[in-house]
Amino acid sequence: MTLMTVKSLAVSTQPDRISAMLRWASLFMAILLVSFSLGVSEASAAQGGKRRVNFDHSKTGFLLTEAHAKTNCESCHTNGIFKGTPKECSSCHVQSGRASASAKETKHIPTNKSCDSCHKSSSWKSVNFKHDGTDGTCSVCHNNISVAGKPARHPTTAAACDTCHKKTSAWLPASGHDHSKVVAGTCKSCHGVDATGMNSGHITTSQSCDTCHKTTGWKPVKMNHTGIVNGCTTCHTKNKPTNHTGSRATNCETCHTTTSFKGAKMNHTGIVNGCTNCHTKDKPTNHTGSRATNCETCHTTTSFKGAKMNHTGIVNGCTNCHTKDKPTNHT
Structure with missing residues (x-):
């Protein structure tokens, strides 16, 4: 092989070596980028596992507000499954529920309503209670322990609160009161205190x-x-x-x-x-023909009978009253 041939071979193989080096360098950089990305992901996971995702949760029909917005996704979306997650409060807020969420207390008033009918997502307290579906069970909650109940001055009765009080407003005014169970003689415990009592002209x-x-x-x-x-x-x-x-x-x-x-x-x-003025002026048929015009001339105020005839002024006409038949012993 001549010297010229060796030099030509060296020149022809140099570009191939450069290309190979560039390919190895690119592969090395790719590996570095992947490793860096994995490191960032692991660091993010170590800091709470939260990642910003461009997703509008309200489109699911369950708006994340207050306490729900601060809850980790996996608390509700178990096993990484997002679809089919229940939206009802009771799916989580119940004993042995999907999430370790606080459940209804044992002293809670019996109701078939959903939690969010009364409670807000910020807190259980400050309840806007809707009384629908609570007929006849008022005293379970209104017992002066859980919430305000019957005051000391309330009339004695065994009737349910909603017999007289409305469920959607304040206690007063009360209407339609069933008095059948009120103890006789106790009217004044309510009438004249809270309810209408005797008027001024009574x-x-x-x-x-x-x-x-x-x-x-x-x-x-x-x-x-x-x-x-x-x-x-x-x-x-x-x-x-x-x-x-x-x-x-x-x-x-x-x-x-x-x-x-x-x-x-x-x-x-x-x-x-x-x-x-009271007794009629027409004298009875058997009345004397006396010229006296005033009853009290002959009669007393005790009785009409037994009148003592006042003959003053009577000078004749005796037979008008006295019978004309003389008695047998008459002179």
């Missing part, structure tokens, strides 16, 4: 409301007059009916009883004239 009495009033309404009233001996006009109007006597007596109880206005026994004490 007749003075120490009787219980239910002595006269019904539990369905204040009116109509069946007045029990037991113990009422005077003061009728406090309740009964002072205007007497048109057919009332012209008596000067001002108190109803002077003539009337507490049973009924009818069948009044007229007390004529102090009545010395004016009989015809």
Whole structure:
């Protein structure tokens, strides 16, 4: 082989060696980049396993807010499975649930509503309680232990709270109160304190409301007059009916009883004239033809019978009253 041939061979093999070196260098750089990436990933995992992912969680139908936004993904998405994760609170907030989340307390009021119907994702407290589905179970929660219950001044009753109180607003006003289970004679424990009591024009009495009033309404009233001996006009109007006597007596109880206005026994004490103001002016058919115009001329206020005829002014016409037949022993 000549010298020229050796030099030509050396020149032709030099580019191949350079290309090979460049390929090895590229491979080495690729290995370095992969190693660096893995190191960064491991470092990120060691710092909490959180990576920024461009994903809108609200599109799943479950918006991440407050406490849920701070929860690790794997707490709900177990075994790396994202699809099919339940959205109901009870799937996690229950004993032996998917996640180690706080469950409903044993003293929680019985309800078939979802947690988020009342609770916020920030905290269990500050509850906006919806009472739907809690019929007849008020006292389970409203027992003055968990939350406010019946006050000390509440009327004695075994009825459920929602019998009278609305479930969607405050305790007052109460309506539709079922008085059937209220102990008789205890009306004033509520009426006159929180509920409507006696008005200013009510007749003075120490009787219980239910002595006269019904539990369905204040009116109509069946007045029990037991113990009422005077003061009728406090309740009964002072205007007497048109057919009332012209008596000067001002108190109803002077003539009337507490049973009924009818069948009044007229007390004529102090009545010395004016009989015809009440008694009709038409005399009975068997009445004397006396010219006297005033009843009290002959009659007393005790009875019409047994009248003592006042003959003053009668000078003739005796037979108008006295029978014309003389007695046998007449002179």
